Amino acid sequence: MLQQNRPAGEFLAGMRAIFPLIIAVLPIGLVFGAVSATKGLSAVETTLMSALVFAGGSQFVAMDIWTHPASWIGVGFAALLVNIRHVLMSASIGTKMQSFSGIKRYIAMLFLADELWAMAEFRAGSTRLTPTWYAGIVMPFYLTWVGSSLAGALLGAFLGDPAIIGLDFAFPAVFIVLVMGFWKGPETGAVLAASGIAAVAVHQFVPGVWYIAAGALAGLAMALWRGRAREQAA
Amino acid sequence: MTLDLNTLLAILAMAAATIFTRISGLVLIRYVEIDENRRTAIEAIPPAVLMAVIAPTAFATGWAETLACAVTAIAARRLPMLASVVVGVATAALSRAAGF
Numbered sequence: 001m002l003q004q005n006r007p008a009g010e011f012l013a014g015m016r017a018i019f020p021l022i023i024a025v026l027p028i029g030l031v032f033g034a035v036s037a038t039k040g041l042s043a044v045e046t047t048l049m050s051a052l053v054f055a056g057g058s059q060f061v062a063m064d065i066w067t068h069p070a071s072w073i074g075v076g077f078a079a080l081l082v083n084i085r086h087v088l089m090s091a092s093i094g095t096k097m098q099s100f101s102g103i104k105r106y107i108a109m110l111f112l113a114d115e116l117w118a119m120a121e122f123r124a125g126s127t128r129l130t131p132t133w134y135a136g137i138v139m140p141f142y143l144t145w146v147g148s149s150l151a152g153a154l155l156g157a158f159l160g161d162p163a164i165i166g167l168d169f170a171f172p173a174v175f176i177v178l179v180m181g182f183w184k185g186p187e188t189g190a191v192l193a194a195s196g197i198a199a200v201a202v203h204q205f206v207p208g209v210w211y212i213a214a215g216a217l218a219g220l221a222m223a224l225w226r227g228r229a230r231e232q233a234a
Numbered sequence: 235m236t237l238d239l240n241t242l243l244a245i246l247a248m249a250a251a252t253i254f255t256r257i258s259g260l261v262l263i264r265y266v267e268i269d270e271n272r273r274t275a276i277e278a279i280p281p282a283v284l285m286a287v288i289a290p291t292a293f294a295t296g297w298a299e300t301l302a303c304a305v306t307a308i309a310a311r312r313l314p315m316l317a318s319v320v321v322g323v324a325t326a327a328l329s330r331a332a333g334f
Contacts, residue, residue, distance in 0.1 A: 031319070042236045044236070045238065045241050048242075049245045052246070053249050058248060058251075061283075062244070065287075069240035070241045070244035071244065072243040072244040074244075075247060075248050076247030076248055076251050077251070079251040079252055082280070083256075084280070085279060085280040087258050088259060088268075092259070094263050095263060106260065112256045166326035166328075169326035170322075172287075172288045172292070173306045173319040175284045176292075176306045177315045179281050179288070180310035180311060183281075194282075195283075195289070196285050197289075199289035200290060200294055204294065211289070213286075215285060216282045218286075219278055219282020219285065219286070220275060220278055223278030227270075227271055227275070
């Protein structure tokens with residue numbers, strides 16, 4: 001037990017816990033780098049995005065709607081919408097960080113990603129969540145994401161037109177898998193239907209990325225409406 | 235190796251938006267109680283956003299894309315993420331080659 005409480009032991013325990021997810025994120029990072037290269041981003045730009053944003057979902061969305069020259073309002077707004085779930089994740093894990101000093105809590109939150117959040121919640125359920133253990137899961141995961149993006153960007157230049165091998169479809173495919181991961185029954189189905197219909201309609205008639213905001217708002221309105229209907233029925 | 239100014243601005247905007255979402259939960263729990271309704275609303279946002287992003291590809295691009303989206307969704311119920319993505323990409327490539 002004493003061994004477990006040593007900082008080095010805690011750090012290694014974190015690294016062991018995150019290892020399977022490192023194997024899973026490595027190819028995703030490679031794909032991100034490869035397709036960002038075909039969108040005209042340099043290896044430096046791709047690596048910088050992975051290092052500073054460090055949120056796969058929003059980076060994939062940004063590539064999907066990328067324009068030349070880049071629109072900071074468009075991708076910034078899209079990142080805000082896609083990552084709004086972090087608010088809830090950060091609020092939840094924030095209540096389990098008693099071992100963290102004030103400043104360490106904020107530093108830890110800068111590296112909050114879906115996978116790291118899930119591991120930290122799981123850890124907090126069974127034992128005390130420490131800053132050292134958290135650093136043990138963050139450091140290898142962060143370095144793998146940034147490193148594999150760089151490797152993918154360097155390799156991507158040799159791949160040619162992504163549409164021929166279907167690589168451009170990697171982004172929508174990742175999103176579909178993520179959407180299915182959020183599935184919680186008919187409630188989710190209603191939200192998805194509202195969002196999909198609104199997005200397609202707005203996409204047909206309004207240029208730019210407004211269809212994303214339209215879909216998000218329609219899905220949100222549907223969730224609130226169903227929630228209220230359920231409350232009145234109860 | 236180039237760094238375009240517009241691209242840099244776009245990356246910084248994304249980083250600022252993401253940092254804002256990551257920090258605000260921590261700030262929020264100091265002042266606000268998150269009740270059932272607020273939780274439902276916040277949980278609906280990620281699937282709604284992702285659906286909005288893929289909807290034009292899934293329903294308004296072409297039959298190859300629609301088919302590949304459907305196959306990916308079915309694969310995602312059984313297979314891990316990377317395998318589902320590979321299946322989806324292969325479906326897109328094959329159905330485009332077949333002329334859909």
